[in-house]
Amino acid sequence: MxxxxxxxxxxxxxxxxxxxxxxxxxxxxxxxxxxxxxxxxxxxxxxxxxxxxxxxxxxxxxxxxxxxxxxxxxxxxxxxxxxxxxxxxxxxxxxxxxxxxxxxLSGISLTHPTPAQCEAAGAALGAMHRAVASFPGARENSMGHLHWRGVAEATGDLDAVIPGLQAVVDTEFSWLDAHWPADLPAHVIHADLFPDNVLMLGNRVTGLIDFYFAATDYRAYDVAVTHASWTFSGDGAECDRQLARALMQGYAREITLTDAEIAALPLLARGASLRFLLTRAHDWVHTPADALVTRKDPAPFLNRLRRYQAADAASLFAA
Amino acid sequence: MxxxxxxxxxxxxxxxxxxxxxxxxxxxxxxxxxxxxxxxxxxxxxxxxxxxxxxxxxxxxxxxxxxxxxxxxxxxxxxxxxxxxxxxxxxxxxxxxxxxxxxxLSGISLTHPTPAQCEAAGAALGAMHRAVASFPGARENSMGHLHWRGVAEATGDLDAVIPGLQAVVDTEFSWLDAHWPADLPAHVIHADLFPDNVLMLGNRVTGLIDFYFAATDYRAYDVAVTHASWTFSGDGAECDRQLARALMQGYAREITLTDAEIAALPLLARGASLRFLLTRAHDWVHTPADALVTRKDPAPFLNRLRRYQAADAASLFAA
The missing domain is CATH 3.30.200.20 (Phosphorylase Kinase; domain 1)
Known part of the structure; x- marks a missing residue:
């Protein structure tokens, strides 16, 4: 607020x-x-x-x-x-x-989207990607993967946020550095399309809002952020396959991802989970408990990271 | 907020x-x-x-x-x-x-009302008093003058808020107790009609809002609260006679105060100043500096109290 x-x-x-x-x-x-x-x-x-x-x-x-x-x-x-x-x-x-x-824009943000609403959100994201492809502007993604180590360092003692977090993060940094793809389709993306940032009336998307993290990055990374924020239980431990499939089906109505993008989705979703895990950990440490802004628990994004690390993670992105 | x-x-x-x-x-x-x-x-x-x-x-x-x-x-x-x-x-x-x-209700709250707007606010208060006279309900004024000592005691060390405040307040309590009038016209009043609680468009009042302090008390006390909150400089040190006259003229268009009410206005305005001085002091002490709610400085109401204590205070209520 x-x-x-x-x-x-x-x-x-x-x-x-x-x-x-x-x-x-x-x-x-x-x-x-x-x-x-x-x-x-x-x-x-x-x-x-x-x-x-x-x-x-x-x-x-x-x-x-x-x-x-x-x-x-x-x-x-x-x-x-x-x-x-x-x-x-x-x-x-x-x-x-x-x-x-x-x-x-009319509409309200959902807290518990249904499969039909996830499909609509996926389609709206895809339609936005089609529309943005002809946009000539560019902006460096200051919250992109090259900046995550800086967020971790600025946070300080990660183990004070969640015991053992520093080792998890260090291992993930090494793995992502070794495997981050080099040349996926890129353009300006929303980069933060959580349910809060989508207005809906019934099953219809009436608004995509809060573009203030929008920057140039892989479009498949935008899909990964949306997947991570729309299809999980509140604690981040479980991905709802029905919601996930609906989201990917909606997106596929507008955009056909390349094979390289599809292969990269679990990795990009690990990156997205790490990004929100780190920024939430940072804000957790640096925001007074009684400040105007509500602190968000980082732990659900550690759970998502673990889910996307699992051997079957690719199946969560089936359309 | x-x-x-x-x-x-x-x-x-x-x-x-x-x-x-x-x-x-x-x-x-x-x-x-x-x-x-x-x-x-x-x-x-x-x-x-x-x-x-x-x-x-x-x-x-x-x-x-x-x-x-x-x-x-x-x-x-x-x-x-x-x-x-x-x-x-x-x-x-x-x-x-x-x-x-x-x-x-449409309209916006003013921060710097003009004389014409003060006149409109006074008239809206008077019209509300005419309308409420036939309302059969009643509610004890838990922020009325009988409760101010309790607010002072719950605040704790008044001198820590403003040096010397305890003595000022004690003296004022004694004086108000000795002089508080016994039987002025009473009905349900708004009791908090600050500019924040009046919506206007241009010179037209479009809304009287936030009635959650409304309670049974002297109608002239409502006039005094409105006078204290609409006609002073931000620091509370000066009453703008032009604004004050406009407010009283607007009210007089709707309500003819009795001689006893007119005589009591400076005293009631001292009471109103003390009420907001004390509740602001209380909230100042008991609200953390970084809480969600903005603390309001009590000092401007000490200044109003002093202004209403002056020998010429009755002249501030001339219509």
Missing amino acids: AVYTEVDPDDLAALVARYDIGTVLSCKGIAEGVENSNFLLETTGGRFILTLYEKRVQASDLPFFVDLLGHLADQGCPVPAMIRDRNGEAIQQISGRAACIIQF | AVYTEVDPDDLAALVARYDIGTVLSCKGIAEGVENSNFLLETTGGRFILTLYEKRVQASDLPFFVDLLGHLADQGCPVPAMIRDRNGEAIQQISGRAACIIQF
């Missing part, structure tokens, strides 16, 4: 006046996105999200996100595009922060 | 299905109300606030609030009435909490 920065009503009225979206009717801080301050803004012209970018999103990255989301929206993907003002500007300043007024 | 409790999408769909308000389109936690978990709920039938009541609001008080807000809404006051389901029930259960689905 968030809303770190307040917005003065007069400043808000002046900001909205730059756009062709009418006048302000309501503006309520919403508890969404741990990285930014978000407001649900209602004007006489409709509903919007007003996002003020806090320290985790760099202002220099904003043009990339504006372009990416504009491209995807133009291609018919249900993403929250930034609105441009009458001068064509999408990036504004308010309360001392860079800020954007963004399309509002 | 708040949102302490999560709502499962399936539970939400089942809750909404009890009402004639269509199906869920969106539900976002909003950063409003420090006492409860609030969500902005959009359905095919409109927009609503979903409130889950946390520990500070007693479930046994909810029927009082439902009846009060229903009465005021029926009388044409812009208050957020609780919606009743097809069985006539307004109080529900979800996520282990008592919960209500409530009318959504």
